[in-house]
């Protein structure tokens with residue numbers, strides 16, 4: 064059976080134990096190989112791009128199984144209105160086309176006379192029923208323990224005042240870490256309590272778990288069907304507790320859940336929309352009613368049911384005042400993006416708990432450093448902790464050598480301020496971990512939170528923040544109390560970012576700084592498609608060939624970038640005034656003009672859009688009293704890296720060993736953390752080892768979602 068999170072080893076073990084108890088042998092059960100980067104690429108390479116991600120991942124996993132000599136695979140044949148029930152048919156067809164000989168058996172959990180008979184054959188009804196009964200009970204026992212643990216952790220989170228995040232969405236993406244790039248663990252690492260709405264039993268026994276005192280006729284009919292199935296299996300206690308009684312989850316407030324279910328009908332007055340779409344609305348309402356700080360809605364690309372309800376979930380978020388972040392995963396999705404968004408989500412929940420007013424008034428003596436290491440530039444801000452004035456700042460292009468840029472900005476800032484020792488600080492930007500390790504910085508904070516704070520310091524009344532940098536773009540909305548309540552970030556394409564403008568500027572032989580005045584000189588904008596950077600470039604070429612003036616095309620590009628940002632990063636959200644524009648692209652007047660034209664609002668440029676993130680980092684370090692650090696930086700310190708592709712498993716991680724004065728200070732890019740063991744070692748000794756990156760990890764340890 065293709066991998067699905069922690070359930071695969073459990074199901075295998077349960078079947079083996081049950082078969083052994085019955086004395087049935089001759090059947091070898093194998094655990095499907097872990098899902099790695101190569102698994103995902105392999106499945107995606109064999110299927111049409113428009114097929115949803117779980118189908119691609121499971122196909123890759125089936126092909127991996129074939130490599131290991133597995134000849135029979137079980138796949139679900141039941142998933143409400145979702146096309147997931149047709150995966151086994153799609154996969155069988157693809158295997159035939161690939162000339163791969165494997166048998167895929169469709170599985171309907173309660174139809175034991177069908178698939179189990181075909182797979183096991185030759186043993187009678189009673190043992191067969193006992194096998195299925197035993198497996199179902201073990202599955203239930205495991206999930207019951209999981210849900211009880213969730214309930215205990217929730218109590219602890221309330222006691223500790225930790226942010227609480229609910230996770231719902233498409234079930235495979237929720238349950239398989241490789242499909243969500245380990246998002247749940249990343250949220251927990253960032254300090255959140257995470258509640259999973261969909262343990263597998265919720266999927267299997269949905270109607271039973273949901274059924275309240277007065278279920279609908281349809282629910283009652285389903286319940287009766289389940290009762291008949293359990294009776295056939297001889298599961299009498301379960302028939303009593305689950306079907307006749309009112310089964311409740313120990314980690315869910317049943318009363319609130321039933322209220323959420325009723326209120327979900329207001330948004331989607333249909334019983335189902337396919338997959339777990341309707342449930343995602345219900346769970347979002349539930350989490351709001353239960354006092355959670357945020358909801359993470361997970362969906363694979365392109366998932367019709369979840370995409371449909373995401374619009375309704377946004378409405379729920381606004382009506383119930385809960386922050387909802389949609390994560391749409393496809394095979395191109397980058398892990399760094401997931402880490403940043405997970406950290407931002409948790410940090411913003413903390414801001415909301417704290418309240419913006421008191422938070423922005425925090426002061427502390429001394430000078431605080433914020434260091435923003437972005438994809439194309441590095442920025443430093445030195446902040447006076449008592450006056451909250453910027454003492455000094457420095458901006459450097461990375462020129463493909465971020466470590467040198469870090470050294471340069473720090474040399475400049477510290478050199479100009481010898482009488483202002485740095486008492487503490489933080490790093491931010493996509494290179495924040497690198498900088499933190501190099502400099503022994505006390506804190507690393509995601510760039511979304513830092514940009515939010517950098518803009519709040521510039522204008523505490525700001526309600527909408529547009530930040531567009533070299534390769535990232537972000538939108539942050541703030542509520543009427545000035546607290547960030549939602550953010551969006553580009554995830555796959557850089558069409559709405561500075562790199563789009565940089566490559567387009569090259570087409571015209573212009574410097575990036577000249578684009579703004581060029582756009583302003585245009586009598587009108589030429590229509591440019593902005594959905595994709597590559598298509599936009601070819602559109603620009605064809606417009607040039609058609610004789611359109613450069614200024615009109617540049618103005619059209621600015622407009623396309625703004626439109627792309629509003630539809631892909633802001634999604635359906637309307638921008639509330641006052642709007643602030645920051646990031647290096649904010650220096651381009653043409654883009655700012657386009658935002659004003661499209662939104663109908665004034666757009667204020669940040670006082671220093673290039674260093675707003677570093678300013679936010681300095682202030683967050685101050686507010687959290689992140690003292691010390693930066694001892695790793697001394698003038699003359701040598702920073703360097705050694706990169707290699709690890710072949711320890713089929714994740715094929717590109718690992719970078721960062722070293723300072725010959726000692727390894729961190730290993731970046733490893734999904735499993737195996738190379739963290741090199742920390743503190745001599746770089747020459749480690750890289751001289753011919754087995755570096757060759758040692759195979761134990762098979763059970765691998766997995767693309769690990770980090």
Ligand code: SF4
Pocket residue numbers: 709710711712713714715716718732733734735736737738760765766
């Ligand atoms: S670093 Fe870890 S996860 Fe990545 S390829 Fe090596 S062994 Fe696999």
